[in-house]
Amino acid sequence: xxxxxxxxxxxxxxxxxxxxxxxxxxxxxxxxxxxxxxxxxxxxxxxxxxxxxxxxxxxxxxxxxxxxxxxxxxxxxxxxxxxxxxxxxxxxxxxxxxxxxxxxxxxxxxxxxxxxxxxxxxxxxxxxxxxxxxxxxxxxxxxxxxxxxxxxxxxxxxxxxxxxxxxxxxxxxxxxxxxxxxxxxxxxxxxxxxxxxxxxxxxxxxxxxxxxxxxxxxxxxxxxxxxxxxxxx
Amino acid sequence: xxxxxxxxxxxxxxxxxxxxxxxxxxxxxxxxxxxxxxxxxxxxxxxxxxxxxxxxxxxxxxxxxxxxxxxxxxxxxxxxxxxxxxxxxxxxxxxxxxxxxxxxxxxxxxxxxxxxxxxxxxxxxxxxxxxxxxxxxxxxxxxxxxxxxxxxxxxxxxxxxxxxxxxxxxxxxxxxxxxxxxxxxxxxxxxxxxxxxxxxxxxxxxxxxxxxxxxxxxxxxxxxxxxxxxxxxxxx
Numbered sequence: 332x333x334x335x336x337x338x339x340x341x342x343x344x345x346x347x348x349x350x351x352x353x354x355x356x357x358x359x360x361x362x363x364x365x366x367x368x369x370x371x372x373x374x375x376x377x378x379x380x381x382x383x384x385x386x387x388x389x390x391x392x393x394x395x396x397x398x399x400x401x402x403x404x405x406x407x408x409x410x411x412x413x414x415x416x417x418x419x420x421x422x423x424x425x426x427x428x429x430x431x432x433x434x435x436x437x438x439x440x441x442x443x444x445x446x447x448x449x450x451x452x453x454x455x456x457x458x459x460x461x462x463x464x465x466x467x468x469x470x471x472x473x474x475x476x477x478x479x480x481x482x483x484x485x486x487x488x489x490x491x492x493x494x495x496x497x498x499x500x501x502x503x504x505x506x507x508x509x510x511x512x513x514x515x516x517x518x519x520x521x522x523x524x525x526x527x528x529x530x531x532x533x534x535x536x537x538x539x540x541x542x543x544x545x546x547x548x549x550x551x552x553x554x555x556x557x558x559x560x561x562x563x564x
Numbered sequence: 565x566x567x568x569x570x571x572x573x574x575x576x577x578x579x580x581x582x583x584x585x586x587x588x589x590x591x592x593x594x595x596x597x598x599x600x601x602x603x604x605x606x607x608x609x610x611x612x613x614x615x616x617x618x619x620x621x622x623x624x625x626x627x628x629x630x631x632x633x634x635x636x637x638x639x640x641x642x643x644x645x646x647x648x649x650x651x652x653x654x655x656x657x658x659x660x661x662x663x664x665x666x667x668x669x670x671x672x673x674x675x676x677x678x679x680x681x682x683x684x685x686x687x688x689x690x691x692x693x694x695x696x697x698x699x700x701x702x703x704x705x706x707x708x709x710x711x712x713x714x715x716x717x718x719x720x721x722x723x724x725x726x727x728x729x730x731x732x733x734x735x736x737x738x739x740x741x742x743x744x745x746x747x748x749x750x751x752x753x754x755x756x757x758x759x760x761x762x763x764x765x766x767x768x769x770x771x772x773x774x775x776x777x778x779x780x781x782x783x784x785x786x787x788x789x790x791x792x793x794x795x796x797x798x799x800x
Contacts (some may be wrong), residue, residue, distance in 0.1 A: 360636060364730055364764035427766040428637035531768075536776050547775050548736045551767040553728065553789050 350438045350482060353465055356562040359420070359446065360430040363552045367426055368448040368458060368504040369400025370419035372409075373482035375437035375444055376464065380412040382445040383461055385526045389481040391497065392446070392516050393526075397457045399495025399503055400449040422507055424451075439467065446476070446559065452490065452505035455481040456529045458557045471562045475555035478529040487516040488532060488543035502544070509549055511538030528554075587796045602685045606800035607692065607713060612793040616727075617784040619745060620696040620706070620792065621651025622668040625682050631661035632710050640731040642755075643753040644763075648705040648731035650744055650752025651697040667712040673697065681799070690714045692796060694726075699745030700781060703759070704766045705735040706791040724792035728766035735759045738769060738779035744785040748780045765789075 355375075361368055374382060382405055383393050392404030402418060409416045415438055423432035425448070446460040458477045466472060482484070487500055490510055496499025500519075517533050534547030605696040607627075613620050626633075633656050634644050650666030666682045678777040684690060691714075695707040706726045716722065729774075730736070735758045741750040773783040 362636065362765040362769050364732065364760060377699075427760070428762050430637070533775070534770075536778070547770045548738070549767070551770070553766060553768045555727075555765070555789070 351442055351467070353437045353442075353467075354564040355435045355437065355444075355465070356564065357417075357435055358560040359425070359428055359432055359433070360558040360560075361556070362423050362558055363427050363556050365427050365507055365509065365549045366422045366453075366552055367451045367554065368421070368557075369396075369424060369427050369451060370402050371421060371425060371431065371448040372396070372402040372405055372444065373417040373420065373433055373435060373444070373446050374409050374414045375416070375435055376412050376414035377411065378441050378462065380414065380443075381461055382408075383459055383479070383481075383526050384462070385479065385528070387526055388524065389483050390525055394455070394483045394497045396447055397449055397455040398484055398497050398499075400451070401495070402447070402560050405447065407453050412436070413441075417468055426506075444561065450478060450556070452502045452510060452550060453529070453532060454486045454488065454500075454506075455484040457481060458561065465547040465561070466467060466563055469563050471560060474559040474561065475556040477554045478531075478552060478556045480527050480529040482521060482524045485519050485521045486532075487518060488534070488545050489514050489516055490544045504508055505544075507549070509546060511535070511541065511544045511546060513540050514518045514544040515540070515542050517542045573762055575792045577732055592669055603681050603694060604685060604800060605687045605690075605798070606681055606683040607716070608797045608799045609692070609694065610677060610679045610703050610795045610797075611672060611694070613672045613674050614790060614793055615674050615698070615787045617630040618698040618787050618791075619674065621647070621675055622653065622670060623672055623678060623680060623694065623696050624653030624657050624665065624667045625680055625692065625694045626657055626662045626665040627682060627684050628661045628663055628691050628693065628710070629701040630691075633693050633695055633707070634709060634729065634731070636764065637762050639761055640733050640763055644705075645733040645757075646753045647695055648697055648703040649734055649754065651699050652753070653695055656695055662673050668784055672696070683800070687714050690710050692710070696792070698728060698787065698791065700743055700747040700785045701745075701766070702738065702742055703731045704769075705729050705731060708794060711796070713796060713798070716796070718798050718800065721795050721797045723796045724796075726794060727789045728768075728787060728791050729764075730759075730764055730766040732760045732762045732764060736767070736769070738771070738781050740778070740780045743780060747782075747785055750780075759764050
């Protein structure tokens, strides 16, 4: 009796392990017409951890990513969480309407999927997925992602070289090379300092002035801004 | 026991012998009934225009087995460009991949709904696509892209909310004369491609009220996702 009880327990434990560790194929598509994504960070972590949470203050690590596209801080944070991760699957920028693929092997207990990447050109906008529960059933699942604002920088919409450093006001780059210049600034304050759904770029129709360096017919977007297809194998 | 007729059908004859059913032999050789007419499969598609002031060009629906009317990130076909710039769906519905199609005759106004029924004899691998232009835009469209309906049971329903796409074939100038809808009554299709030349999710219209000086559109023409509610019900 004792032996069979232990065997049964062993089988149950094995069953739970196979249900919790997963092998995932992940495809991320930039749905926008003119917004670029900086290096993408994909993570599987426990339900106690987050890369970001809407309604909460951004961590310094998230701020580095959202203002300058630097995922080194978030990546170290994930190591301290014993998370599984894929860094920079697109090997650089993910251009508008383009896709990238990644494979992620998750460890037991890391049953939540999160994704972040900065959106260019924005001040501190990012595309994000916070803690999507990875299904235990094999299959293909589609998730649509929204644009968030880290709440750490005023959306002045001025292109300024070097402004990707945390706390330095400005948009660090516009990879599409389709922006204006000499704007006077849309705003110099960010009254909502919590992570929130991005209100979108304003832009204007004056390439050599106006309030914004962004073009209002080019650099706006509507949600969703990304599509993620997860295949649980 | 074998007669002349069963010699003509030796396999059937052996099968009957195997069953040991001599009595049924005459029935087996009686002429077969002419084949019943092929079964018809019908889908009722109900579309709601969820926008404030974007009439949708006549809804076009197609059943096909393969292919797509559009693919994100890919260049639009001339047929898609025509739909997205003018609202004319005849090119897309006339593509070789389309097995059967139906189009509404009038635009679908904001707040309105329409039901169209599409019928086919062939359910194998059936995909349903639906297209319409937001007519108060330069080249915005919405729809469904190759939805698999082959396994839909009679009485079952699929429900969707559609997104706005931009065909990428005409810059979103919103300028007077460039928009075919009632806001402008301007130009529809123009073969010139002066935009990114790939399909993406639409960035929305800016409008004159929101800072695009040359725009013929007002705040009223702005929209957000979703654009349409669509239900597909298999009715036969």
